[in-house]
Amino acid sequence: MIEKYFGFTKDPFKNTVDLEFLFWAENIRESYARVLYQILEAKGGLSLILGEVGCGKTTLAKLLEKDLKEKDKKPYLLYDPLLSSFAFLSKLVKNFTGKKELPRSKNTLREILEEKFKEEPFVYVLLVDEAQLLRKPLFEEIRLLLNLEIPEGKLFHIVLLGQPELRKKLKKYPALMQRISIAYTLKPYDEKETEEYIKHRIKRAGGDENIFDKSAVKEIFKATNGYPRLINTFCSNALFIAFTKGEKKVNKRIIELLKKDFEFHVG
Ligand SMILES: Nc1ncnc2c1ncn2[C@@H]1O[C@H](COP(=O)(O)OP(=O)(O)OP(=O)(O)O)[C@@H](O)[C@H]1O
Ligand SMILES: [Mg+2]
Structure with a gap:
């Protein structure tokens, strides 16, 4: 459902190793x-x-x-x-x-x-x-x-x-x-690579690479320290929240909501 909503052909942030989504960090x-x-x-x-x-x-x-x-x-x-x-x-x-x-x-x-x-x-x-x-x-x-x-x-x-x-x-x-x-x-990604990683996965999945705005990316980087598995988890949950709210974009507010749920992940 979410995939259709955002126009993806595949789930962009699935936490499995899939070389189709390989990002050359x-x-x-x-x-x-x-x-x-x-x-x-x-x-x-x-x-x-x-x-x-x-x-x-x-x-x-x-x-x-x-x-x-x-x-x-x-x-x-x-x-x-x-x-x-x-x-x-x-x-x-x-x-x-x-x-x-x-x-x-x-x-x-x-x-x-x-x-x-x-x-x-x-x-x-x-x-x-x-x-x-x-x-x-x-x-x-x-x-x-x-x-x-x-x-x-x-x-x-x-x-x-x-x-x-x-x-x-x-x-x-x-x-x-x-x-x-x-x-x-x-090493984990820096902020620039975190942004490129998110865009890369969305593009690979056939979506609009700007779904996550700059403020959201910044928050994701802060919350995950640039670890790709955590970035995936944050992004896929963020997309879900955006979907339930009927929004097509993810901004800082959505990530802040998520951060509370994931505090235990990043300590
Ligand atoms: N270069 C990359 N390109 C695309 N996705 C990546 C890349 N590196 C990691 N990921 C994503 O992050 C997730 C975690 O990566 P991976 O399983 O390779 O980490 P790991 O270091 O083996 O973790 P663990 O220590 O738990 O075994 C992968 O499922 C994948 O979705
Ligand atoms: Mg491993």
């Missing part, structure tokens, strides 16, 4: 370029992407997964790293080799991976989302996998994406810390 542009460079040029190794909740880590991971495939790499995006070493190695073997029948020994699984990486050096990429959840045995597996190398470099690439506490966890593993070739922290 500075944070994603830079992190994407740096990681891609590491994978394509510097080849194997370890990249680290940090960012607070809701700032775009999963979006970046999905974008890398998609684009790496197009560049003839073989990426695998692991969403849930709360696994035993055996389950972790099994998943990698399954996804990197397509094997369905898996051996029961961790050593054999490691050997299969080594063979695969040697067959096609610098082709396989493991992207680990929610990497702040990784536990000791998997850090150890990652370290072992990163030991696999040929004179030209590490045989494959790992990208860890996680909340800032991941850095603290990694500090306990100096051998891994030393292998990090790039570390990048995704």
Whole structure:
């Protein structure tokens, strides 16, 4: 109903990762370029992407997964790293080799991976989302996998994406810390980018990019600190209020009404 009311073809502020709505904010542009460079040029190794909740880590991971495939790499995006070493190695073997029948020994699984990486050096990429959840045995597996190398470099690439506490966890593993070739922290948007982000999503959804007036954007930025997930939440609620009031534009007053409901979000 709201979509029709505002002339959208799609919900512009749905809180899911949808690359159709991808906004090239500075944070994603830079992190994407740096990681891609590491994978394509510097080849194997370890990249680290940090960012607070809701700032775009999963979006970046999905974008890398998609684009790496197009560049003839073989990426695998692991969403849930709360696994035993055996389950972790099994998943990698399954996804990197397509094997369905898996051996029961961790050593054999490691050997299969080594063979695969040697067959096609610098082709396989493991992207680990929610990497702040990784536990000791998997850090150890990652370290072992990163030991696999040929004179030209590490045989494959790992990208860890996680909340800032991941850095603290990694500090306990100096051998891994030393292998990090790039570390990048995704920052939330500034006010200008917040405005561009809102306009971009509305335009993508086929609507009038000026639905939110300047005063509303300013308030949204203040209320969300520029975190895209929160911006989505604010904007979609604001559109709902505008709709119930029969208004076609969103101004500061609507955002102020919302702020009271969302105080707990931004503290
Ligand atoms: N570059 C972007 N372009 C378009 N939308 C984005 C972008 N970055 C983030 N978003 C929006 O913000 C929401 C949150 O982003 P995302 O899920 O990537 O954050 P996250 O850092 O992985 O969060 P969490 O720490 O909770 O896992 C996404 O659902 C998406 O709608
Ligand atoms: Mg995420």
